[in-house]
Amino acid sequence: MALRLAVSAVDARYGAVRALNGASIEVNAGETVVLLGTNGNGKSTLMKCLMGVVRPVSGTIALEIDGQTHDLTRLATEEIVGLGVALVPEGRRLFPKLTVEENLMLGAYRKSARARIGENLAFAYEAFPVLIERRRQLAGTMSGGQQQMLAIARALMTSPRLLLIDEPSVGLSPLLVAQTISKIEELKQKFGLTVLMAEQNFHQAVRIADRGYIIVHGEIAFEGRTVAELQSNEIVKQLYLGGDRH
Amino acid sequence: MGGVGRHLGFWIGAAAFVALAFAMALTVRNEYAFFAGFVVLQFIVLATAWNILGGYAGYVNFGTSAFFGIGVYTAVFLLKAVAAPLWIQIGVAALVGAALGLGVGLLTLRLRGIFFSIATVAITIIAETLITNWKFVGGATGVQLLRPPVTEPFDSYIKMLFVIAAVMVVIAVALARYVQNSGLGRGLRAIRDDEIAAECSGVPTLNLKLVACALSGALMCAAGAPSAMYLQFADPVSAFNLNYSVSALAMSLIGGTSHWIGPVLGAILLATTQQLLTVTISSEVNVLVLGVMLVLFVVAAPEGIIGLARRLWRWARRRTS
Numbered sequence: 001m002a003l004r005l006a007v008s009a010v011d012a013r014y015g016a017v018r019a020l021n022g023a024s025i026e027v028n029a030g031e032t033v034v035l036l037g038t039n040g041n042g043k044s045t046l047m048k049c050l051m052g053v054v055r056p057v058s059g060t061i062a063l064e065i066d067g068q069t070h071d072l073t074r075l076a077t078e079e080i081v082g083l084g085v086a087l088v089p090e091g092r093r094l095f096p097k098l099t100v101e102e103n104l105m106l107g108a109y110r111k112s113a114r115a116r117i118g119e120n121l122a123f124a125y126e127a128f129p130v131l132i133e134r135r136r137q138l139a140g141t142m143s144g145g146q147q148q149m150l151a152i153a154r155a156l157m158t159s160p161r162l163l164l165i166d167e168p169s170v171g172l173s174p175l176l177v178a179q180t181i182s183k184i185e186e187l188k189q190k191f192g193l194t195v196l197m198a199e200q201n202f203h204q205a206v207r208i209a210d211r212g213y214i215i216v217h218g219e220i221a222f223e224g225r226t227v228a229e230l231q232s233n234e235i236v237k238q239l240y241l242g243g244d245r246h
Numbered sequence: 247m248g249g250v251g252r253h254l255g256f257w258i259g260a261a262a263f264v265a266l267a268f269a270m271a272l273t274v275r276n277e278y279a280f281f282a283g284f285v286v287l288q289f290i291v292l293a294t295a296w297n298i299l300g301g302y303a304g305y306v307n308f309g310t311s312a313f314f315g316i317g318v319y320t321a322v323f324l325l326k327a328v329a330a331p332l333w334i335q336i337g338v339a340a341l342v343g344a345a346l347g348l349g350v351g352l353l354t355l356r357l358r359g360i361f362f363s364i365a366t367v368a369i370t371i372i373a374e375t376l377i378t379n380w381k382f383v384g385g386a387t388g389v390q391l392l393r394p395p396v397t398e399p400f401d402s403y404i405k406m407l408f409v410i411a412a413v414m415v416v417i418a419v420a421l422a423r424y425v426q427n428s429g430l431g432r433g434l435r436a437i438r439d440d441e442i443a444a445e446c447s448g449v450p451t452l453n454l455k456l457v458a459c460a461l462s463g464a465l466m467c468a469a470g471a472p473s474a475m476y477l478q479f480a481d482p483v484s485a486f487n488l489n490y491s492v493s494a495l496a497m498s499l500i501g502g503t504s505h506w507i508g509p510v511l512g513a514i515l516l517a518t519t520q521q522l523l524t525v526t527i528s529s530e531v532n533v534l535v536l537g538v539m540l541v542l543f544v545v546a547a548p549e550g551i552i553g554l555a556r557r558l559w560r561w562a563r564r565r566t567s
Contacts, residue, residue, distance in 0.1 A: 081397030095436050106436045110448040112355035
C-alpha cells in the first residue's frame with residue numbers, strides 16, 4: 001500500500017493575514033502523524049489546504065498513491081475526496097437538520113463510494129453501535145461525543161486511505177477525548193488508515209501518534225521524529241508541560 | 247406508508263387535479279374564474295421552481311422576475327418571428343430558462359449566502375434593460391399580441407390557458423418532488439446545512455447547485471411564456487416586475503421550504519387572497535397583504551404552514567396518548 005503525502009513550502013493567506021508561512025510536512029503510509037499547535041497557528045488552514053477548500057498562494061501539495069502523484073492544489077475538493085482523502089472537520093460540522101443516517105449517506109455521495117455504501121454503512125454502525133440506535137434522530141440533537149463519533153463515521157463512508165482529523169478534542173469532556181482518541185487508533189488498525197491529526201491536547205495526541213510536528217505562527221517550528229523527541233522539545237515543554245518553571 | 251403507495255397516490259392526485267381543471271374548463275361559464283385561477287396556478291409553478299434552489303439548497307434567489315420576464319419575451323419573440331404555437335413557446339422558454347439558469351449559476355453560484363442573493367437582484371435589472379432596448383419585441387412601449395384561434399374542445403382561449411397551467415403545475419411539482427426525494431435533494435439539503443462540510447464529504451456542491459439553478463430557471467421561464475398570450479400584451483416593466491421575485495419567495499417561506507407541498511400551499515393561500523382582494527378592494531392592497539402575511543408567518547410560524555401543521559400534529563398526538 002503505497003501512499004505518501006508531501007506538503008512543501010506552502011504559503012496560505014486570508015486576505016492580508018498570513019496563515020501559513022512555508023509549511024512543509026510529510027506523511028507516509030500507515031503512520032499516525034500529529035500536528036501540534038495552539039489556536040490560531042494554522043493547523044486548520046493546513047487541513048483546509050489539503051482538502052482544496054483553501055488554496056495556497058505558493059508551495060506544493062503532492063499525494064502519491066500507488067505510484068501516481070496527484071497535485072492537490074489543482075484538484076477540486078470532491079476529486080480529492082475521490083482519491084481517498086477524508087477530513088473530519090474541526091467542530092464536527094455535521095448536517096444538524098438531517099438524520100444520522102442521512103449524514104452518513106452524504107459521506108458516500110461520490111460514485112466510487114456509492115458502490116460500497118452498504119458495506120461501509122455496516123462498518124460504520126459496527127464501529128459506532130450508538131449510531132444505529134439513533135439512525136433516525138436529527139444529528140443536531142445528539143450529544144457532543146455522539147456527534148464526534150458521527151463526524152468520524154461520516155468521513156469513513158468515503159472509503160478513505162488518508163484520514164485527516166482536525167481537533168477531535170474540541171468541546172468534549174476529558175473522558176470523551178480519551179475515548180475518541182482510542183477510537184481513532186482502533187479504526188486506523190481496522191481499516192489500515194494513514195492518519196494526520198491536528199490537536200492541542202498534547203498528552204492525548206501522543207498516545208497514538210508515531211511522530212509529529214509543532215506549528216507556530218504558520219511555520220513548522222519543530223519536527224519530532226519520535227514521540228520521545230516531541231516530549232523533550234523545548235517548545236513543547238513551554239507550551240504543554242510547564243517547562244519554563246525549571 | 248410504502249414507497250410504491252406514495253408514488254401511486256401522488257400520480258392519482260395529479261391526474262385527478264388535471265381532470266378537474268379540464269372538466270371545469272368544459273362546464274363553467276364564468277370566464278373570470280379562469281382569469282383568476284390561471285394566476286394562482288402560475289404562482290404555484292413559480293414558487294415551486296423557486297423552492298428547488300431557494301428552499302432545498304438555501305440559496306435565496308431574487309432573480310425570479312428575470313426568468314419570468316425572459317419567459318414572457320421568449321414567447322413574444324417566437325410569436326412575432328415565426329408565429330410559433332403556444333406549446334413551442336413554452337417548450338423553448340423552458341430550454342432558454344435552463345440555459346440561462348446554468349449561465350447565471352456559473353457566474354453567481356460561487357458566491358455564498360447573502361452575496362449570491364445580491365447578485366441575483368442584478369440579473370433582473372440587466373434583463374429588463376436589454377429587453378427595453380430591443381425594438382423587435384416592442385422596446386419600452388411594449389407590444390400588442392393577437393391570439394390565434396382557440397383549439398377544440400375549448401370554447402375560449404383563457405380556458406385553454408388555464409388547463410395548460412394546470413398541466414404545468416403537475417410537471418413542476420413532480421419535478422420538485424423528484425428532486426426532494428433523490429440523492430440530488432439530499433445533497434442540496436447538505437449544502438443548506440453546511441456547505442463546507444458537504445464539500446469535504448465529497449458532495450460535488452457546485453454541480454448540484456448548477457443543476458438546481460437550471461431546473462428552477464427552466465420552470466420559471468416556462469411559467470412566464472403563456473403569460474404573453476394571457477395578457478395579449480407584453481411590456482418590460484410588468485414582465486420583469488419585482489413582484490414576481492418577492493411573491494415566489496414569500497409563498498415558499500409561508501408554505502414551508504422543506505417539502506414540495508409548502509410552496510404549493512403558500513401559493514394557493516397568497517395568490518387566492520390577492521385575487522380576491524384585487525376584485526373586492528384594490529390591486530394596490532395586494533403587496534401590503536403579502537408583507538403583512540410574511541411578517542406574521544416569520545414571527546408565529548417560522549417554518550411555514552408545514553412547520554405549523556407538524557407542531558399541531560405532535561401536540562394532538564401528545565394529547566391522545
